[in-house]
Amino acid sequence: MTTLDFLKAKKENKKISMITCYDSTFAGIVNESDIDSILIGDSCAMTMHGEKSTVPAQMDWMVEHTRSVRNGAPDKFILADMPFLTTRKGLEYATDCAGRLLVAGANAVKIEGVFGQEDILKHLVLSGIPVMAHLGLTPQFYNAFGGHKMQGKTEEAAAKIIEEAKIAESIGCFGLLLECIPAELAKKITESVSIPTIGIGAGVDCDGQVLVLQDMLGMSGFKMRFVRQYLNGRELIKGAFNAYAADVADSAFPAGDEIK
Structure with missing residues (x-):
């Protein structure tokens, strides 16, 4: 699968499946499955390192998890998270971090938020680094949000997320990840942009869905409303x-x- 396949899937109304993964053993199993793509999330801070949020995730962690997953899943599309503050320390640093993830085996990077870093997203896209923008509940803003809370519930908040989505599309992002926003808002965004949306806690009308591996396998004890436990x-x-x-x-x- 490539970024072009993401766009093709949206045009053909074919849903995209995505799951998080952080190690070669599970990656090998995912590689043999029907799942379309893998997200190496900064959720590794919680699932693999025992932290309370994604904020402590380190760049070196993301690189090593990416390399491990690529070794186990040579045939899957891999999206890797840019961890906390890596896009807020300047253009050169952000480019270096994104480049490290691609060298380690990622096909693309995911970046939380658009406002305040439009120039960085655009620079990465123009540098040949595919970018997916993460909107709604962006876990790296855990402290600013006061916890993991649904976003976009008011008319004003929803308008801001829609604006971010359209800016991300105009910049050249190949997709959007929409987390914990009202299903109606996610549907509106999905219908108003030409790039695919991947949802988590954002309703069924997104172009695809992602779940944390440990959550859907019933290993983490994390039981949010939107998580379906398959095992x-x-x-x-x-x-x-x-x-x-x-x-x-x-x-x-x-x-x-x-x-x-």
């Missing part, structure tokens, strides 16, 4: 761990052909 992974894995511990305690492992 009770936490209990299944814990059960396997307990069975192994019991076999070790009972000297039932190793046994038979496991012993040479």
Whole structure:
């Protein structure tokens, strides 16, 4: 899949599936699945490093997670997050960070917000670095928002998100990620731009959907309204761990052909 395939999918009304991933083992499984694309989110700060928000994510983390995922999923389109403040330290620094992610194996980068960094988004696009703009609930603004709260609920707030979406389109972003905004607003944005929208907590009318791998597999304990759990992974894995511990305690492992 390429950025052109994202645009083609929107034109042909084919939904795009995306899932987060951060390591080569899970990436290998995703690579064998029907999922279209992978997001290496700065959510790794929470899912992989135990932090309370995405703010602590480091650039070096993102590079290493990107490299690991590319090694495991050589056939998938990979989108990588630009972590907190990497686009707020000047054009040269942002370009260097985005370049590192592409060198590590990403096909494109995702950047939270548009206002105040239009020049950086445009520069990256013109430099051959595909950009997806992330609008609505932008987790790097966790402290400014006072937590993970739905955005765009008022007429004024919705108008600002629509304006950002149209600016991102005019700059040349190949897509939009819409997070935690009213379904009606997401539908309006999706219908008003020519680039595809990927939703998370933004209703069914987006051009595609993304979920955090650990959430949809029931491993994180994170149960937001918009998360559908496809597996009770936490209990299944814990059960396997307990069975192994019991076999070790009972000297039932190793046994038979496991012993040479």
